[in-house]
Amino acid sequence: MTEPVNPHIVLEELCEQATMRTKKALQILHQVLEKQSQSASRDFSIATVGRLSSEQGGPSTQTIRNRTGKHFQQLIDVWAAYAGTTRKKPLSVRQKQLLNSNDQHILDSIEDPVIRAVVGSLIAERNKYRDQLNVLKANTDIVIDRTTKIQPKVNEQGVDLTPMEIEAIRSAISDDFFNSQNWVVMPTGQVKNSDGVEIYKRGYFNILLKLIGDELKTPDGL
Secondary structure (H helix, E strand, O other): OOOOOOHHHHHHHHHHOOOHHHHHHHHHHHHHHHHHHHOOOOOOOHHHHHHHHHHOOOOOHHHHHOHHHHHHHHHHHHHHHHOOOOOOOOOOHHHHHHHHHHHHHHHHOOOOHHHHHHHHHHHHHHHHHHHHHHHHHHOOOOOOOOOOOOOOEEOOOOOEEOHHHHHHHHHHOOHHHHHHHOEEEOOOOOEEEOOOOEEEOOOHHHHHHHHHOOOOOOOOOO
C-alpha cells in the first residue's frame, strides 16, 4: 500500500482556497481529528467527529454532511487513512466479540492442530486484507461522466472534425454561396470568378470535399 498523505499538507491546501470563516472551521476540525487519531477508538465517523467539532466551535455533523461540506469530508478521510482506518463507524466491543467468537468457533471445530494453525493464519490474513480494503474503499473517489459527447468525424487524412466544422466547410463550398459570388469551380479544384480571375488555387475545392468525406462534384450550373 502507498504511504498515506500527510493531513497537515492537505489542511494547508484547503485553507489556501477557503474564506477566513471556512479556514477557521477547517483548523478546528483538524485539531479534533488529530486528537481522534491518538485515541483508542480512532472513530472518524461524521457523527462522532461532527459532535466533537461542534463542541469546539467547529463544523457540526450536518454541516459536514452537506453538499458544501466536501472540504470537511476530505480532511476527515485524509486523517482516517493516516490513522490506518476509514470514516466508517468502528465496530463496538460487542460486534468485535461476535466476529471473534465466530472465528474461534471455526478454529475450535478443527481437531487437527496443524490444520487449526493453518486456518488460524488464514483468518488473520483475511482480517488484515479486509481492513486494508476498507481503507482503500473509503479513500477512492469514482467520478462518472454522464454527459453526452458528440464524437468528431475522422476522415481519411486522420483529421478530427466536429459536426459544426463540417457544416462550416459545406456552407463555404455550397452551390448557393458560389452562385452568389459568381464563382466557377474548375475540374482541377481551382476557383475563379466570372472574369476568369483565380480566387483559390488548384485543388482547393477538391481537398475541402475530401476533408468532409463528400463525393467529388462541382456546384450546380457551374
